Amino acid sequence: xxxxxxxxxxxxxxxxxxxxxxxxxxxxxxxxxxxxxxxxxxxxxxxxxxxxxxxxxxxxxxxxxxxxxxxxxxxxxxxxxxxxxxxxxxxxxxxxxxxxxxxxxxxxxxxxxxxxxxxxxxxxxxxxxxxxxxxxxxxxxxxxxxxxxxxxxxxxxxxxxxxxxxxxxxxxxxxxxxxxxxxxxxxxxxxxxxxxxxxxxxxxxxxxxxxxxxxxxxxxxxxxxxxxxxxxxxxxxxxxxxxxxxxxxxxxxxxxxxxxxxxxxxxxxxxxxxxxxxxxxxxxxxxxxxxx
Ligand code: FAD
Numbered sequence: 576x577x578x579x580x581x582x583x584x585x586x587x588x589x590x591x592x593x594x595x596x597x598x599x600x601x602x603x604x605x606x607x608x609x610x611x612x613x614x615x616x617x618x619x620x621x622x623x624x625x626x627x628x629x630x631x632x633x634x635x636x637x638x639x640x641x642x643x644x645x646x647x648x649x650x651x652x653x654x655x656x657x658x659x660x661x662x663x664x665x666x667x668x669x670x671x672x673x674x675x676x677x678x679x680x681x682x683x684x685x686x687x688x689x690x691x692x693x694x695x696x697x698x699x700x701x702x703x704x705x706x707x708x709x710x711x712x713x714x715x716x717x718x719x720x721x722x723x724x725x726x727x728x729x730x731x732x733x734x735x736x737x738x739x740x741x742x743x744x745x746x747x748x749x750x751x752x753x754x755x756x757x758x759x760x761x762x763x764x765x766x767x768x769x770x771x772x773x774x775x776x777x778x779x780x781x782x783x784x785x786x787x788x789x790x791x792x793x794x795x796x797x798x799x800x801x802x803x804x805x806x807x808x809x810x811x812x813x814x815x816x817x818x819x820x821x822x823x824x825x826x827x828x829x830x831x832x833x834x835x836x837x838x839x840x841x842x843x844x845x846x847x848x849x850x851x852x853x854x855x856x857x858x859x860x861x862x863x864x865x866x867x
Contacts, residue, residue, distance in 0.1 A: 577716035579748025587839035595633030608849035654683025754782035
């Protein structure tokens with residue numbers, strides 16, 4: 576089912592992101608967690624592509640398995656990295672023939688071991704071209720990435736907003752944000768987006784923090800600020816269990832504040848786990864936001 580239409584109808588959404596595991600035990604564990612999260616009847620689930628070394632085949636297999644074995648509405652991520660326009664068209668058509676109705680159209684992160692995006696031969700350099708291609712193939716509800724704190728390569732927030740708008744005008748139905756740890760970045764972005772004429776749903780991406788050191792490295796790489804007060808909350812943490820408890824508290828507080836400010840869309844970066852998300856969703860009654 577098309578995510579854009581569901582969100583338009585329901586004006587709310589609950590969704591989860593997974594990444595393709597590297598081996599069979601990882602996949603077994605992932606599907607155990609997918610089945611646990613399926614009980615929440617999310618609006619959609621998404622599967623990353625390429626980030627951290629995953630291949631197209633991995634993403635495709637996980638999407639195919641989700642369609643075959645669950646009642647979930649899957650959305651593959653697709654990037655421009657190392658791919659010609661012809662190949663991207665073939666991949667999109669293949670997803671359509673599988674029965675996939677949604678795609679997250681991305682430029683992509685540079686592959687592992689490199690830090691600069693390299694223009695692919697006969698391919699695209701920006702997500703707006705991928706959006707246009709998905710529109711041309713037809714049948715998709717299209718999502719794009721947005722950056723409340725600005726994209727790392729953008730010279731300033733205005734330029735970033737200009738290009739964000741460009742990919743939305745190319746045909747995106749909704750955006751999903753990069754992780755952020757201070758809701759003020761999201762509220763400020765939404766205000767600036769509205770002024771720039773952006774009115775599609777922008778779904779906040781919620782990243783669980785259980786291991787603060789790991790998240791700090793992660794957030795530095797993608798330009799998301801980790802506020803001091805968040806780090807302070809982890810100062811007395813000595814065990815992974817304590818870390819998880821603090822992380823659940825923080826995510827619950829963050830989502831409660833979003834709810835208080837009339838935000839009714841939630842996308843969780845699950846890191847292929849389920850306990851954390853189940854707990855936060857239960858704390859806030861967010862299961863009511865799911866459904867198709
Ligand atoms: P773009 O929108 O193309 O933007 C990239 C940069 O170019 C920005 O600085 C932008 O301002 C600028 N720009 C955009 N359009 C133009 C234009 N037409 N001309 C000139 N400049 C332009 N990465 C992966 O590899 N795999 C994933 O599965 C993945 N999933 C993600 C999911 C979400 C929700 C998010 C937020 C990010 C994800 N990423 C993923 C990371 C993403 O690929 C990187 O942040 C990447 O660096 C930019 O991708 P983009 O689609 O935002 O690119």
